Amino acid sequence: xxxxxxxxxxxxxxxxxxxxxxxxxxxxxxxxxxxxxxxxxxxxxxxxxxxxxxxxxxxxxxxxxxxxxxxxxxxxxxxxxxxxxxxxxxxxxxxxxxxxxxxxxxxxxxxxxxxxxxxxxxxxxxxxxxxxxxxxxxxxxxxxxxxxxxxxxxxxxxxxxxxxxxxxxxxxxxxxxxxxxxxxxxxxxxxxxxxxxxxxxxxxxxxxxxxxxxxxxxxxxxxxxxxxxxxxxxxxxxxxxxxxxxxxx
Numbered sequence: 001x002x003x004x005x006x007x008x009x010x011x012x013x014x015x016x017x018x019x020x021x022x023x024x025x026x027x028x029x030x031x032x033x034x035x036x037x038x039x040x041x042x043x044x045x046x047x048x049x050x051x052x053x054x055x056x057x058x059x060x061x062x063x064x065x066x067x068x069x070x071x072x073x074x075x076x077x078x079x080x081x082x083x084x085x086x087x088x089x090x091x092x093x094x095x096x097x098x099x100x101x102x103x104x105x106x107x108x109x110x111x112x113x114x115x116x117x118x119x120x121x122x123x124x125x126x127x128x129x130x131x132x133x134x135x136x137x138x139x140x141x142x143x144x145x146x147x148x149x150x151x152x153x154x155x156x157x158x159x160x161x162x163x164x165x166x167x168x169x170x171x172x173x174x175x176x177x178x179x180x181x182x183x184x185x186x187x188x189x190x191x192x193x194x195x196x197x198x199x200x201x202x203x204x205x206x207x208x209x210x211x212x213x214x215x216x217x218x219x220x221x222x223x224x225x226x227x228x229x230x231x232x233x234x235x236x237x238x239x240x241x242x243x244x245x246x247x248x249x
Contacts (some may be wrong), residue, residue, distance in 0.1 A: 010238050016203025017227035019089065198219075198220040
């Protein structure tokens with residue numbers, strides 16, 4: 001799907017799963033053009049996780065990390081705030097890099113008032129409750145003690161561990177049914193009910209779409225943000241509602 005959009009204030013943008021790395025310059029270039037051509041002058045940019053392909057700590061030394069920090073800081077300096085929520089690939093991103101790039105860190109989930117509509121923001125991986133192996137791994141690796149220990153390791157060792165984790169993740173996904181790696185609808189309804197919202201925006205699944213769920217008799221909307229592999233895109237919201245755009249890189 002491709003929807004036209006207008007540049008300017010009065011809108012907020014939501015992206016996720018860009019997976020930026022020096023090895024994928026097309027996605028990096030598309031992101032920088034997006035910041036300049038679409039986001040400049042907007043009310044806010046929300047990055048809902050996996051901005052980077054992997055993040056081993058705030059001493060991450062890829063060129064794309066330095067350039068992205070510069071571009072985001074320049075955007076913030078013009079008056080457009082940038083909010084960042086951790087994903088499963090960049091949960092080690094911390095205060096130092098956030099400060100360098102001008103980003104405000106968000107908890108997952110985060111409930112915001114979006115043009116008068118209570119809206120829940122998530123990365124989306126915790127909604128995939130049918131993938132019990134992943135959820136067990138997530139709990140272990142995201143534990144504060146684990147993260148503290150990882151940050152104390154030499155950068156070269158952290159890089160090797162990150163490569164091994166990525167390879168293991170790809171191998172595991174090859175043996176999982178596609179449905180297991182998508183969200184669990186009952187969990188979606190539970191989370192929306194718990195946070196008293198009728199709109200949810202998330203990424204992670206790489207399945208951009210608008211969904212409708214019935215929550216306590218009401219029709220509620222769930223927006224899934226595109227990934228930035230072969231395509232790119234975003235969800236944009238204003239006082240009239242939200243739209244989804246996705247195009248080929």
